[in-house]
Amino acid sequence: xxxxxxESIRQRKIIHVDMDAFYASVEQLDNPILRGKALAVxxxxxxxxxxxxxxxARKFGVRSAMSGFLAKKKCPHLIFVHPRFDRYRExxxxxxxxxxxxxxxxxxxxxxxxxxxxxxxxxxxxSATMIAREIRQKILEKTGLTASAGISINKFIAKVASDYNxxxxxxxxxxxxxxxxxxxxxxxxxxxxxxxxxEKMYQLGIFTGADLKQKSxxxxxxxxxxSGAYYYHVVRGIHNGQVKPDRLVKxxxxxxxFDENLVSEIFMMExxxxxxxxxxxRLNKKKIAGKTxxxxxxxxxxxxQTRSKTLPYxxxxxxxxxxxxxxxxxxxxxxxxxxxxxxSLANLxxxxxxxxxxxxxxxxxxx
Numbered sequence: 295x296x297x298x299x300x301e302s303i304r305q306r307k308i309i310h311v312d313m314d315a316f317y318a319s320v321e322q323l324d325n326p327i328l329r330g331k332a333l334a335v336x337x338x339x340x341x342x343x344x345x346x347x348x349x350x351a352r353k354f355g356v357r358s359a360m361s362g363f364l365a366k367k368k369c370p371h372l373i374f375v376h377p378r379f380d381r382y383r384e385x386x387x388x389x390x391x392x393x394x395x396x397x398x399x400x401x402x403x404x405x406x407x408x409x410x411x412x413x414x415x416x417x418x419x420x421s422a423t424m425i426a427r428e429i430r431q432k433i434l435e436k437t438g439l440t441a442s443a444g445i446s447i448n449k450f451i452a453k454v455a456s457d458y459n460x461x462x463x464x465x466x467x468x469x470x471x472x473x474x475x476x477x478x479x480x481x482x483x484x485x486x487x488x489x490x491x492x493e494k495m496y497q498l499g500i501f502t503g504a505d506l507k508q509k510s511x512x513x514x515x516x517x518x519x520x521s522g523a524y525y526y527h528v529v530r531g532i533h534n535g536q537v538k539p540d541r542l543v544k545x546x547x548x549x550x551x552f553d554e555n556l557v558s559e560i561f562m563m564e565x566x567x568x569x570x571x572x573x574x575x576r577l578n579k580k581k582i583a584g585k586t587x588x589x590x591x592x593x594x595x596x597x598x599q600t601r602s603k604t605l606p607y608x609x610x611x612x613x614x615x616x617x618x619x620x621x622x623x624x625x626x627x628x629x630x631x632x633x634x635x636x637x638s639l640a641n642l643x644x645x646x647x648x649x650x651x652x653x654x655x656x657x658x659x660x661x
Contacts, residue, residue, distance in 0.1 A: 306411060307411070308409060308422075308445070308446060308447065308451075308537065309410040309412055309426045309452060310408075310409055310443065311389075311407060311426070311430070311442075312442050312457070313406035313407065313433075313441050314439070314441060314460060314461035315349055316346065316382065316405065318334070318335050318348035318351070319439050320378075320381060320382055320439070321375050322348060323437075323438050325375075331350060332350040332373065333350065333372070333373050334348075334362070334365055335375055335376075335377050336365075336376075337362060337374075339363055339365070339366040342361075342374070342551060343361055343551060344356060344358055346358055351372055354369035356369050362374065379405075382405050386405040388437055389436075389437065389441075390408070392429060392432045392436065396410065397415045397416060401538050401539055422445045422466070423445055423464075426443040427443075429443070430464065442460045442461060445466040447467075447472060448531070449533060449535050450528050451467050451533070452467075472531040476528070476529050477503045477507060477529075480501070480502060481500055481506060484506075484528065486521070486524065486525075486528075491518070491521075494517070498517065507529045507530065511523055514526050544642070545639060545642070546573065546577060546584070547636055547637060548572045548576070548636060549569065549634055549636025549637075550635060551633060552565065552632075552633060555631035555633050556635075559628070563623065566616070566637065569635060569637050570616050570637055571612065573637050573638075583639075583643050584641050584642040585604050585606070585608055585609070585640075585641040585642075586602055586605075587602065587604075587618045587637065588601070588637070588639075589601045589602070589619055589622040589635070589636070589637060590636035590637070590638065591634070592632065592634035593629065593632055593633065594630050594632070599629075601626075603621065604641060605618070610639075615637065
């Protein structure tokens, strides 16, 4: 007889689809000269940050969020191109349309990845593995781009599995394989375990899922706070997060990295005015307003600071946003020259209790 935990993990069929080096692959698709080249999408080698790297660049250790300077040092022949988000969104919408041919339970995580719940699906196909293969083939035919996929009984395992056979591959972790898969998994491969946590796990003698499974929930909570319970459950195949097709936006923000460090608040206000323009365009397009304004400041030494203020009413008007941003900027003396500024709006009207929440239906089928 199955235990309650074993029985419960057999309920759903989840696919995580992740486009392969999406931004860089779009640039190589649109510009044949860039194909096969080490490519970084981002602001450039002097002041920019890498948003995405082609697989040719990744071989040299170039990664997203890396400074352009370091990326160029690792890969001297690296080519930088500026991002074209309108183009990425256009292709993302084409991909989303393919997902919706199979299920309405699609939860986008970004322009290049999403969860799909295909427990019940529009094709009546009982095989999530076959559905993932079909979707990847349709994406290739429609866009000319490759995607990878992970298939399993919950979002956590599907996301881990999608990284297994990249690029242009997929991996299925069947219900009877889940526990062994997780026990053999290197701790750094667990979604939610970053570099700092990975190092801390190593210091505690936790190198694999099997090591993690030996620790009690009390032990993990003592060492990792609230995340301890999460680690305790996911290594046992327990992750009950539903695929939510209408994930609520928690915040909307825009930020810019500058070619030269800014030392004067006057110059910063000029840049913040441009950033606020972009932010209000996004807010108006989505018909979103918020109460909490946050000013993000990154200094020349890469240390970061945020200053926030919550208003008693919703705003989306640029003049009102800038009024608060100015107050936040002059709130205290800047400690150094500034390389990046950003403005975000949170506590949004999308979070009001009157907003209708999506309902995901979960039924039990053979995998």
